[in-house]
Amino acid sequence: MRFTSEQRLDDGVLEREFTLGEIPGILWTPEAASASSPVPLILLGHPPLGLHKMYPRLVARARHCAAEGFATATIELPGSGDRPSWPALDQARADLRRAMQAGEPVGDGIVEALVLPLVDKAVPEWQAALDAFLSLPEIGGPVGYSGGVISIGIRLAVVEPRIEAAGLFAGSLVPRVMFEEARQVTIPLHVLLQWDDEGNDRQASLDLFDAFGSKEKTLHANMGGHTGVPQFAGDDAARFFTRHLR
Amino acid sequence: MRFTSEQRLDDGVLEREFTLGEIPGILWTPEAASASSPVPLILLGHPPLGLHKMYPRLVARARHCAAEGFATATIELPGSGDRPSWPALDQARADLRRAMQAGEPVGDGIVEALVLPLVDKAVPEWQAALDAFLSLPEIGGPVGYSGGVISIGIRLAVVEPRIEAAGLFAGSLVPRVMFEEARQVTIPLHVLLQWDDEGNDRQASLDLFDAFGSKEKTLHANMGGHTGVPQFAGDDAARFFTRHLR
Numbered sequence: 001m002r003f004t005s006e007q008r009l010d011d012g013v014l015e016r017e018f019t020l021g022e023i024p025g026i027l028w029t030p031e032a033a034s035a036s037s038p039v040p041l042i043l044l045g046h047p048p049l050g051l052h053k054m055y056p057r058l059v060a061r062a063r064h065c066a067a068e069g070f071a072t073a074t075i076e077l078p079g080s081g082d083r084p085s086w087p088a089l090d091q092a093r094a095d096l097r098r099a100m101q102a103g104e105p106v107g108d109g110i111v112e113a114l115v116l117p118l119v120d121k122a123v124p125e126w127q128a129a130l131d132a133f134l135s136l137p138e139i140g141g142p143v144g145y146s147g148g149v150i151s152i153g154i155r156l157a158v159v160e161p162r163i164e165a166a167g168l169f170a171g172s173l174v175p176r177v178m179f180e181e182a183r184q185v186t187i188p189l190h191v192l193l194q195w196d197d198e199g200n201d202r203q204a205s206l207d208l209f210d211a212f213g214s215k216e217k218t219l220h221a222n223m224g225g226h227t228g229v230p231q232f233a234g235d236d237a238a239r240f241f242t243r244h245l246r
Numbered sequence: 247m248r249f250t251s252e253q254r255l256d257d258g259v260l261e262r263e264f265t266l267g268e269i270p271g272i273l274w275t276p277e278a279a280s281a282s283s284p285v286p287l288i289l290l291g292h293p294p295l296g297l298h299k300m301y302p303r304l305v306a307r308a309r310h311c312a313a314e315g316f317a318t319a320t321i322e323l324p325g326s327g328d329r330p331s332w333p334a335l336d337q338a339r340a341d342l343r344r345a346m347q348a349g350e351p352v353g354d355g356i357v358e359a360l361v362l363p364l365v366d367k368a369v370p371e372w373q374a375a376l377d378a379f380l381s382l383p384e385i386g387g388p389v390g391y392s393g394g395v396i397s398i399g400i401r402l403a404v405v406e407p408r409i410e411a412a413g414l415f416a417g418s419l420v421p422r423v424m425f426e427e428a429r430q431v432t433i434p435l436h437v438l439l440q441w442d443d444e445g446n447d448r449q450a451s452l453d454l455f456d457a458f459g460s461k462e463k464t465l466h467a468n469m470g471g472h473t474g475v476p477q478f479a480g481d482d483a484a485r486f487f488t489r490h491l492r
Contacts (some may be wrong), residue, residue: 206452219467221455232489236482243478
């Protein structure tokens, strides 16, 4: 991991951009984090729209988490932002967009073609990034995962034992095969659902919540569309991580 | 309203038993409540099992609310506890129990026979009690309603304008006719659902949540059976009231 820029935000949070091989990313640490008092880490997931585009929402989440004593970090997803384009992913995105614009039901084939390759490629990258983050003296554990493409969160929760709690956003399409993986998840989960999310099948989200194998899992459903998550719902999610990671 | 006993609990909460006509009830006020600094009020609903039986859970909720600066109050439901027995209610209860023990689907007729008369009789009593509570100098407003028979909460939210927010427990049977009333509810709602509640139809609860007319409504679903509401879910509900009533 090579840091490429560094700035101190007005609330004392240290923001560092880095590259990990070819993958760009951002790490935020609270002012008080140090080798003698390392802080827990939350991995910030995001949709495959590019880190630049997602930056305002990411930095807001990072500041919020820092205020609770957490470091946060994120990496660019394959085929997004400044990373090399990935024609198969672009094709799958275009197929999805076409189906949605035509008002057609989005078949599981389209969802699988979009999500599964992304999960297969992104998850090992997040794991490698986690190795790098945890090698920093100011980052301790435990580790949580929050938001983004829910299928990436599911796979990470199953394969990455260092992740001890996950906050997932039931706002993206989930291929049915991921439901089997969801049954294998056992860590505490906090699942956010926007009840009237225009791009999301509510019943599928409820089925997915039901499928998770975790003994402690909580669903918070709120009104409003995809990006209308109320402030208090963010606060609830922060408390979930505080309960499990501190 | 005539106070019949008074004791100071170890956390400073003043617990007063009273009768309102023939109806017994309990009022809890935080130590700091006074005529010069009146406190908001939360009405504590409960199932029709009698106040004596429900006392341990009620006093725990009352102490929790008092710590957040709320007075709380409850009254005995018609046909329960020390109030005169109500043969029609007993009959409806027996019919319900028989159907559930036989593993039969509980028909809407049975639910209506149990719930609707209870709602019709209890709601005006809660309103009269509210008049009495608000006449006390140490009780100000605003007023919330929390828990208990959800159909009573729905009706109160519709007919009682002094109630400004409600926390409802999706844990009791709701006649389909109440769904029409649910559509008329507009106050902020915090709805708790135990995902594996043995006595509750999960889909009906989700349908009911969907039916509520409120612009701000939140569903918190947690694992565990009817009485297994986790501590943190209680904390979330308390924060909902703090957000709306303070």
